[in-house]
Amino acid sequence: MTDRGALQRIADLCVPQTGERIVEVGAGTGALTCALLERGARVTALEIDANLVAALREREDLSGVDIVEADALAFDYEAAVKGERWCAAGNLPYNIATPLIGRWLQAGDPPQRIVAMLQRDVADRLGARPGTPQYGSFSLVVAYAMTVRRAFILPPSAFYPRPKVDSAVVVMDRRPTPAVAVRDPVMLLQVVRGAFAYRRKTLANSLALALGIERTRTQNALAALDVDTEIRAEQLDLGAFAALADFLGE
Incomplete structure (x- = not known):
């Protein structure tokens, strides 16, 4: 990233007070790393x-940073943060953004905040509403655990080399309690993922196929909840999915 003003804004979002524990993904040439360090973060x-x-480790201005050669998807975050409150930050590549955020959310010691630079279409999925093309299982999984807000848009000119699309900086904060009450969070996750596994099918059909249950059971569950049995997954909100998970989990 070449836009220093944007780097400073991102660092401000990550470090509301001196001493914050930050795990930065994709340090690259150290531009954001420096901005975080300047604000008193432990990085x-x-x-x-x-x-x-190797280049980062040779820099004297980064001597206070723990620089680790690692795959972000395989890294042991719990061992690194040792039970401390922490924030995840970085410019997340398109191909790992979704699985990495998912891994953070399901970690035993998840981040209290995520500040991520994302390709704009990925950012759109994070805060998507029911009935929109971007709405899907990813939107719901994130909404269950986190609040989401888009901080600002970054044009291609903010980067070198320039990407072909806009990026967005998104802030996700962990909720004190999940967005909805559900008896079995694992069942909710299975239902949400199963609901969108076959997007061209009705919700009843998609769930039956994904969960390996009879279609009549999924139809009966929807009917019992006063939901149209021909509805598609993208039309239901998180509360309805929680009720459906409770019903199917009985």
Whole structure:
């Protein structure tokens, strides 16, 4: 990233007070790493490229940073933060953004805040509402555990080399309690993922196929909840999915 003003804004979002524990994903050339360090953060910087890691470790201005050569998807975050409150931050590549955020949310010691630079279409999915094309299982899984807000948009000119699309900086904060009450969160996750597994099918059909249950059972569950049995998954909100998970889990 070449926009220093944007880097400072991102660092401000990550470090509301001195001493914050930050795990940065994709440190690259250290631009954001420096901005975080300047604000008094305690930074663990992950980078998968060995050459970039070597260059970062040679820099005196980053001597206070724990620079780790690691794959962000395989890294042991719990061992790194040792039970401390922490924030995850970084420019998340398109191909790992969804699985990485999912991994953070399901960790035994999840981040209290995530500040992520994302390709704009991924950011749109995070805060998507029912009935929109972007709405899906990812939207629901995140909404269950986190509040989501878009901080600002970054044009291609903010980066070198320039990408072809806009990026967005998104802030996700962990909720004190989940957004909805549900008897079995694992069942809710299975229902949400199953609901969107076959997007061209009705919700009843998609759930039956994904969960390996009779279609009549999913139809009866929807009818009992006063939901149209021909509805599609993208039309239901999180509360309805929680009720459906409770019913199917009985």
